[in-house]
Amino acid sequence: MTQPYRVAVYIVxxxxxxxxxxxxxxxxxxxLGFGGVGEVHAGRHLVLDVTAASADDASAQVTAMCRKLLANPVTEDFEIASVGTAR
Amino acid sequence: MTQPYRVAVYIVxxxxxxxxxxxxxxxxxxxLGFGGVGEVHAGRHLVLDVTAASADDASAQVTAMCRKLLANPVTEDFEIASVGTAR
Incomplete structure (x- = not known):
């Protein structure tokens, strides 16, 4: 039985x-006067609604998407930030 | 005494x-064949190195930065994802 999961992933x-x-x-x-700021790294934060059999399956699906499309394997790292049930 | 903190924030x-x-x-x-995907929300993930007196201070500084520059208050929400000491 599958159910909807909400997976957050960031790519930096x-x-x-x-x-x-x-x-x-x-x-x-x-x-703007924020003198205490040193380096800043700007990446993407994606929240995906995924239908999956389990939280692990949802996480594995999003990892596959990052490898195939969402992240550039040469220049970017990605990490699953959270996996929860959608609503 | 101040020390460097690394603060991650996402803006969606x-x-x-x-x-x-x-x-x-x-x-x-x-x-690409990922049929299980429903809605996707794309935002930004920023990692900032900030000199601050404490983790709370670092978090407060980044919140002020989001209010003033990083996030659009009309269309975007932001959340501090993590605060750690830098290295």
């Missing part, structure tokens, strides 16, 4: 890879 | 707000 540039978006955000924060 | 479109990027991702996943 690998450490050491140039991150122009993060740099732009850090510069903007400095200009 | 508010539920009910049109999310064309999420829709495009869902369509691409369907085309």
């Amino acid at each position: 540039p690998r450490r050491g890879i140039l991150d122009p978006q993060g740099k732009a955000i850090a510069d903007a924060l400095h200009a | 479109p508010r539920r009910g707000i049109l999310d064309p990027q999420g829709k495009a991702i869902a369509d691409a996943l369907h085309a």
Whole structure:
């Protein structure tokens, strides 16, 4: 029996890879007076509703999606942030 | 005494707000054969290195940054995902 799960995953540039978006955000924060900010890394946070047999299955499906489409394996790392039942 | 903290925050479109990027991702996943995917919401995941007096202070600073610059208060919700010491 399958049921809907809500899986959150984040995808961030690998450490050491140039991150122009993060740099732009850090510069903007400095200009606004947030002097305590050092490096900023900007990635994506995706929340997917997935029909699956179990939480593990939902997590495995999203891992496969990240490998196949959502994350760039050369420049990005991804991690499943949470798996819950949808509603 | 201040020390460096690493704060992760995610910013996602508010539920009910049109999310064309999420829709495009869902369509691409369907085309790749991931039929179990329903709605997808696409947001940003930011990791900030912040110098602060405590973890609470670091979290409060990042909340102020989200209010002032990082999140759009009309269309987006944000949440601090984690606060840790940097290295």
